[in-house]
Amino acid sequence: MVKLxxxxxxxxxxxxxxxxxxxxxxxxxxxxxxxxxxxxxxxxFLSGIVDLxxxxxxxxxxxxxxxxxxxxxxxxxxxxxxxxxLAALAALAQSAGYGVLWKLQLxxxxxxECYNLIASxxxxxxxxxHFVFLIGGIAAIAILVAVLxxxxxxxxxxxx
Numbered sequence: 132m133v134k135l136x137x138x139x140x141x142x143x144x145x146x147x148x149x150x151x152x153x154x155x156x157x158x159x160x161x162x163x164x165x166x167x168x169x170x171x172x173x174x175x176f177l178s179g180i181v182d183l184x185x186x187x188x189x190x191x192x193x194x195x196x197x198x199x200x201x202x203x204x205x206x207x208x209x210x211x212x213x214x215x216x217l218a219a220l221a222a223l224a225q226s227a228g229y230g231v232l233w234k235l236q237l238x239x240x241x242x243x244e245c246y247n248l249i250a251s252x253x254x255x256x257x258x259x260x261h262f263v264f265l266i267g268g269i270a271a272i273a274i275l276v277a278v279l280x281x282x283x284x285x286x287x288x289x290x291x
Contacts, residue, residue: 138214142221153256161245170246174237177249177258181230184265188227191272195220212278219271226264233257 195216208216236254240246248254 222268
């Protein structure tokens with residue numbers, strides 16, 4: 132349990148450092164009326180992608196949480212596999228969080244009619260962070276599945 136707490140502590144520290152680093156983006160000036168149609172279509176397209184990946188992230192977090200608390204009795208988690216699962220859950224939860232923050236930024240751009248700011252570094256950082264954490268969480272789940280599958284292959288067939 133101490134090892135899992137240490138893993139969680141490292142994840143929290145790394146997440147905090149990443150958040151602080153991302154807040155260093157320069158502010159960009161709003162230009163009202165600059166090619167609104169192009170930016171509006173881009174925003175709609177990117178928003179649809181984020182909607183899809185938000186659903187995926189939250190579903191995978193739910194599945195991982197069920198495994199972590201032991202709702203599926205056929206899966207035995209060691210300290211290592213629990214740490215990998217915890218890292219996957221943290222990455223997927225952050226992916227969902229950054230996706231929601233990006234959607235809030237997008238709503239703010241629409242409200243202020245500053246469509247050109249969708250290409251600004253601070254808005255792009257949230258969008259890119261959403262996908263980086265999504266891919267990281269999926270990769271961690273793939274590693275977890277591979278490790279659990281290898282553990283099941285090593286068990287003798289026939290139960291005896």
